[in-house]
Amino acid sequence: MHLQLALDRMTIDTAIEVTKEVYNEIDWIEIGTSLIKEFGIESIQAMKQEFPDKILVADMKTMDNAKYECQLCFEAGADVLTVMGAAPAITVETCLNEAAKRKKQVMIDLLNVNLERLPQLLQYEEAIFCLHFSKDQQELSAPPQQHPLLFFPALEGVRIAVAGGISIDTVETVKRMNPSIVIVGSAITKAVDKKKAARELKQAILFRGDYK
Amino acid sequence: MHLQLALDRMTIDTAIEVTKEVYNEIDWIEIGTSLIKEFGIESIQAMKQEFPDKILVADMKTMDNAKYECQLCFEAGADVLTVMGAAPAITVETCLNEAAKRKKQVMIDLLNVNLERLPQLLQYEEAIFCLHFSKDQQELSAPPQQHPLLFFPALEGVRIAVAGGISIDTVETVKRMNPSIVIVGSAITKAVDKKKAARELKQAILFRGDYK
Numbered sequence: 425m426h427l428q429l430a431l432d433r434m435t436i437d438t439a440i441e442v443t444k445e446v447y448n449e450i451d452w453i454e455i456g457t458s459l460i461k462e463f464g465i466e467s468i469q470a471m472k473q474e475f476p477d478k479i480l481v482a483d484m485k486t487m488d489n490a491k492y493e494c495q496l497c498f499e500a501g502a503d504v505l506t507v508m509g510a511a512p513a514i515t516v517e518t519c520l521n522e523a524a525k526r527k528k529q530v531m532i533d534l535l536n537v538n539l540e541r542l543p544q545l546l547q548y549e550e551a552i553f554c555l556h557f558s559k560d561q562q563e564l565s566a567p568p569q570q571h572p573l574l575f576f577p578a579l580e581g582v583r584i585a586v587a588g589g590i591s592i593d594t595v596e597t598v599k600r601m602n603p604s605i606v607i608v609g610s611a612i613t614k615a616v617d618k619k620k621a622a623r624e625l626k627q628a629i630l631f632r633g634d635y636k
Numbered sequence: 637m638h639l640q641l642a643l644d645r646m647t648i649d650t651a652i653e654v655t656k657e658v659y660n661e662i663d664w665i666e667i668g669t670s671l672i673k674e675f676g677i678e679s680i681q682a683m684k685q686e687f688p689d690k691i692l693v694a695d696m697k698t699m700d701n702a703k704y705e706c707q708l709c710f711e712a713g714a715d716v717l718t719v720m721g722a723a724p725a726i727t728v729e730t731c732l733n734e735a736a737k738r739k740k741q742v743m744i745d746l747l748n749v750n751l752e753r754l755p756q757l758l759q760y761e762e763a764i765f766c767l768h769f770s771k772d773q774q775e776l777s778a779p780p781q782q783h784p785l786l787f788f789p790a791l792e793g794v795r796i797a798v799a800g801g802i803s804i805d806t807v808e809t810v811k812r813m814n815p816s817i818v819i820v821g822s823a824i825t826k827a828v829d830k831k832k833a834a835r836e837l838k839q840a841i842l843f844r845g846d847y848k
Contacts, residue, residue: 432701433701433704457699457700457701458701458704458705458708460673460676461672461673461676461677461696461705461708462676462677462708463676463677464672464673464674464675464676464678464679465673465674465675466676467676484673485697485699485700487669487697487699487720487722487745487747487748487770488669488697488747488770488771488772489644489645489669489670489770489771489772490772491772492645492670493670493673496670496673496674508699508720508722510699510720510722510723510748511722511747511748511772512747512748512770512772512773514772514773514775514776515770515772518772533699535699535700535723535724536699536722536723536724538750558699558700558701558724558727559700559701560700560701560702560703560723560724560726560727560730561724561726563726564726
């Protein structure tokens with residue numbers, strides 16, 4: 425299991441500073457949608473320049489214009505692009521093709537994807553599938569005792585990432601889904617001691633307990 | 637019917653230049669998703685500064701983080717934000733609330749929205765509904781004789797916008813949907829004589845023929 429640090433609602437300078445602080449505890453770095461929409465592709469370039477040795481995920485949330493968005497973010501240094509599973513099939517497929525051409529990867533964000541569409545998406549075996557309990561959904565409901573995505577249908581044989589309000593309190597239930605990637609934002613970026621928060625999460629992830 | 641100029645896959649300087657050229661022929665200006673993702677919120681600020689008297693549509697394609705994205709784009713000078721109809725209901729509703737607070741507007745992009753979800757979205761009477769045949773979908777199929785969205789179920793009593801590869805050749809069929817807003821990108825921005833292309837489209841829109 426990898427720990428992916430999600431950077432959102434901050435300046436590029438703060439993103440760099442936070443990442444430096446927790447660099448040794450995290451595996452992948454996500455340039456959040458909010459950074460991309462606020463500062464543009466420069467946010468990816470700046471992070472690539474500072475952290476050339478980490479996998480960079482550009483949370484592009486592509487819905488259309490897949491070729492152009494792939495070109496923008498991969499040429500800026502991203503290793504992984506996110507595309508919405510709610511986008512038309514041709515958009516998801518174009519992202520997969522554009523990524524493959526460059527030996528890059530695609531994460532398909534399953535936010536609000538219905539159960540009818542899911543099996544079609546799961547045919548893209550080369551993708552990473554992100555179970556995403558969105559920020560807006562988190563604000564709607566009280567903090568869950570267990571991570572709500574735990575009740576998502578089991579996904580067998582695909583690489584999954586899990587995102588959405590994950591903290592040290594919910595990471596154990598998230599682990600039951602056996603994800604390849606656990607995505608954490610505020611629980612690290614808003615912690616008083618960010619390094620400690622990241623280290624505790626990383627340790628919780630590495631210690632798999634009864635799970636395979 | 638209003639003509640909305642969509643600006644995509646170009647620099648901010650080119651967007652300003654193109655808009656100046658066709659300024660008198662168009663009604664609303666759309667800062668395309670590609671400009672926002674490439675150059676950030678600066679793209680909205682720059683267009684607002686140059687064109688303070690036109691309605692500015694920020695094609696944010698919001699999927700999450702609605703409050704922050706509304707704040708970003710409305711404070712930068714946007715008058716209308718787009719949110720994806722495929723987003724969770726809470727995200728659409730937060731955009732509507734944030735816009736209402738500021739006397740701004742929301743355009744709900746119906747791209748890939750299924751017919752089950754549509755009636756729920758249509759309850760948001762204050763919104764503009766964008767029938768969107770996306771760029772990736774356009775590239776998949778041969779140029780249509782008639783605009784494919786013509787076969788979308790009739791939407792009565794709501795304001796609609798129509799977008800997706802609209803040109804002087806397809807604008808007549810688009811008009812049959814009686815839209816409030818006709819969104820045109822490449823047919824203007826890639827024309828040799830942009831002013832002439834915009835004027836012809838504007839005239840085609842204004843002359844409603846048999847349609848009310």
